[in-house]
Amino acid sequence: xxxxxxxxxxxxxxxxxxxxxxxxxxxxxxxxxxxxxxxxxxxxxxxxxxxxxxxxxxxxxxxxxxxxxxxxxxxxxxxxxxxxxxxxxxxxxxxxxxxxxxxxxxxxxxxxxxxxxxxxxxxxxxxxxxxxxxxxxxxxxxxxxxxxxxxxxxxxxxxxxxxxxxxxxxxxxxxxxxxxxxxxxxxxxxxxxxxxxxxxxxxxxxxxxxxxxxxxxxxxxxxxxxxxxxxxxxxxxxxxxxxxxxxxxxxxxxxxxxxxxxxxxxxxxxxxxxxxxxxxxxxxxxxxxxxxxxxxxxxxxxxxxxxxxxxxxxxxxxxxxxxxxxxxxxxxxxxxxxxxxxxxxxxxxxxxxxxxxxxxxxxxxxxxxxxxxxxxxxxxxxxxxxxxxxxxxxxxxxxxxxxxxxxxxxxxxxxxxxxxxxxxxxxxxxxxxxxxxxxxxxxxxxxxxxxxxxxxxxxxxxxxxxxxxxxxxxxxxxxxxxxxxxxxxxxxxxxxxxxxxxxxx
Numbered sequence: 001x002x003x004x005x006x007x008x009x010x011x012x013x014x015x016x017x018x019x020x021x022x023x024x025x026x027x028x029x030x031x032x033x034x035x036x037x038x039x040x041x042x043x044x045x046x047x048x049x050x051x052x053x054x055x056x057x058x059x060x061x062x063x064x065x066x067x068x069x070x071x072x073x074x075x076x077x078x079x080x081x082x083x084x085x086x087x088x089x090x091x092x093x094x095x096x097x098x099x100x101x102x103x104x105x106x107x108x109x110x111x112x113x114x115x116x117x118x119x120x121x122x123x124x125x126x127x128x129x130x131x132x133x134x135x136x137x138x139x140x141x142x143x144x145x146x147x148x149x150x151x152x153x154x155x156x157x158x159x160x161x162x163x164x165x166x167x168x169x170x171x172x173x174x175x176x177x178x179x180x181x182x183x184x185x186x187x188x189x190x191x192x193x194x195x196x197x198x199x200x201x202x203x204x205x206x207x208x209x210x211x212x213x214x215x216x217x218x219x220x221x222x223x224x225x226x227x228x229x230x231x232x233x234x235x236x237x238x239x240x241x242x243x244x245x246x247x248x249x250x251x252x253x254x255x256x257x258x259x260x261x262x263x264x265x266x267x268x269x270x271x272x273x274x275x276x277x278x279x280x281x282x283x284x285x286x287x288x289x290x291x292x293x294x295x296x297x298x299x300x301x302x303x304x305x306x307x308x309x310x311x312x313x314x315x316x317x318x319x320x321x322x323x324x325x326x327x328x329x330x331x332x333x334x335x336x337x338x339x340x341x342x343x344x345x346x347x348x349x350x351x352x353x354x355x356x357x358x359x360x361x362x363x364x365x366x367x368x369x370x371x372x373x374x375x376x377x378x379x380x381x382x383x384x385x386x387x388x389x390x391x392x393x394x395x396x397x398x399x400x401x402x403x404x405x406x407x408x409x410x411x412x413x414x415x416x417x418x419x420x421x422x423x424x425x426x427x428x429x430x431x432x433x434x435x436x437x438x439x440x441x442x443x444x445x446x447x448x449x450x451x452x453x454x455x456x457x458x459x460x461x462x463x464x465x466x467x468x469x470x471x472x473x474x475x476x477x478x479x480x481x482x483x484x485x486x487x488x489x490x491x492x493x494x495x496x497x498x499x500x501x502x503x504x505x
Contacts, residue, residue: 157467164470197240197252201259207231209264210238210255220266224273225251245313250280284309291322295329297348301378308351310358321358324412325351331408332401341400342383349387349405352380368392410488432484437476437492442468454491455480461498469494 288309332350356370
């Protein structure tokens with residue numbers, strides 16, 4: 001029972017509690033609902049204001065867009081109007097071009113017709129020319145080609161002359177500058193030797209002593225010295241004559257000693273001659289040393305110095321060979337300086353280039369080859385030996401120094417007053433020049449002029465044309481170079497002259 005009461009009480013309590021809770025929740029819900037309604041009412045009031053603002057903003061935006069659209073629409077309208085104008089202009093130009101095309105086609109047809117007319121006319125002219133000239137097309141073509149070939153030759157000849165003239169002017173200008181600079185810095189003295197030497201005597205009474213009783217003194221003197229002693233009517237003077245300058249020098253020293261001493265007899269002549277030989281040998285040594293010192297060449301062996309000194313008593317065409325060697329050495333050195341070559345080699349080769357002339361009377365062969373052999377014997381620099389051996393082109397020139405020595409030798413030998421030729425040698429050289437020039441085909445006459453420094457060649461104009469004259473001058477010059485020995489240069493002047501002559505009656 002109690003349990004039931006308890007349960008019933010529990011149930012009643014639960015029901016009361018449920019009702020109480022329901023009541024409380026109902027109040028809360030009513031309160032919340034009132035608040036919500038208030039909020040909704042407030043929201044509706046604020047929403048209306050926002051909507052009104054939004055509508056105003058939308059209207060303003062719409063007006064702005066309308067204005068912008070109106071501007072763009074106006075621009076589009078203007079663009080369309082411009083495009084329509086351009087389209088009209090293009091249509092007009094197209095129509096004009098089409099008209100011009102039609103005109104060009106028409107003119108093209110007219111040109112083609114004109115060309116055909118010209119071709120027909122040319123054919124008629126060629127036929128007329130063939131009838132008049134009595135030549136067919138091929139013959140006329142050959143004649144025309146001949147004329148063109150001749151004009152081409154003339155043009156080629158003109159070009160060759162222009163090129164040759166330009167090259168010659170430049171080469172001559174450069175050569176003159178180098179040589180002038182070298183010679184300007186060189187002023188060597190020059191002594192010319194002859195085949196005779198004069199010895200002064202105090203009185204004509206001395207001539208009798210020199211001759212001696214029955215001529216035995218003069219005979220002994222000539223026998224010992226190998227020199228002819230000429231005693232003539234010249235007052236206070238006797239003459240020594242010999243082709244060998246060294247013998248003549250020894251004889252002159254011997255005679256001067258005999259005249260100064262006054263005792264002249266065969267025995268005394270032999271004693272004085274031996275002393276004179278020693279003095280001349282010493283003079284030769286000194287001359288060689290002085291020559292080497294003068295040009296600034298050092299290190300030569302004593303034997304080479306002696307051979308070099310002997311050139312003091314050797315002449316070539318009246319030119320003293322030692323002075324010539326010194327001159328060539330100095331010119332070679334100056335030219336080498338100007339051209340940037342080896343000065344020492346050029347100077348040494350120039351000094352020793354004619355060593356062979358000191359012994360060529362005892363040794364057979366060309367003096368340039370002999371000079372080179374002497375240099376080899378005493379172990380001189382091979383480059384110097386080559387320049388010595390090549391200075392007369394006995395071998396091909398392979399160095400700048402060799403070319404310089406050759407040029408310096410020609411300058412020294414060919415300068416005015418350096419050499420003298422005998423009449424026979426001079427005449428022979430002139431004849432050889434004329435014979436060489438006359439030996440070519442087409443040559444009518446040749447003349448050697450300007451003391452053999454120019455050969456003037458007259459050619460037959462019907463056989464030699466203008467172009468061939470250039471070739472002929474070169475061939476003559478090459479043959480002269482290969483077959484003749486001569487100082488300096490020889491100018492070859494080929495002349496072609498055509499004359500037209502008629503007689504008026």
